[in-house]
Amino acid sequence: MKINTLEKEASTNKLNGFSATDIGDDHLYTGLETPMKPDAFKLNDTEKKERIAILFEEIMDVMGLDLTDDSLQGTPKRVAKMYIDEIFSGLNPANKPKVALFDNKYKYNQMLVEKNITFYSNCEHHFVPIIGKAHVAYISSGKVIGLSKLNRIVQYYAKRPQVQERLTNQIANELKTILDTEDVAVIIDAKHLCVSSRGIKDETSSTVTAYYGGNFNTSEKITELQNYINS
């Protein structure tokens, strides 16, 4: 117990010997699970929205915005609703897509690729958008999944404060669990607005991350997958 506390202190204060200030804009990825408090769901969604509205109103007030203005009046509540019901709804496991599996009656045994899945996420370091495309693939171990569910799984994990490496691995992990196979691949190509609209202000760069599990982790399969994505 004591060791855990110490380790936790060490990891929050120092990250590989660097403090959060040293790291600055360099994005960091600490684990597969989204870091959540044990009591993350002590408040229900309605209570969370009420609380966020109050706090966001305070942020606006501190910035000097006139909250009596007709245009700004509704903003705190709008932001609170958007956070909980939309852009961060993937934090709540209750919103996880229910996935039905079907027998692979077609005996299709090659890779299935669902490409160009557009998603909107948010960088957990700056709370500004990450906009990208995900390509996911799997080889059936005997079960197949409805195609729209692949899309829904991507959207669920995107709707969290994220880092792209974690998003990639969370999607891959979910697919492996659901489809009961290691043979899954996920490629994400995304633009981070914290890089393009502020900070270094690079408008042309994008970030690519990949997960190749099981049989996908061979140069042959990676080439095949890349060919499908580029076709």
Ligand SMILES: [Zn+2]
């Ligand atoms: Zn960022």
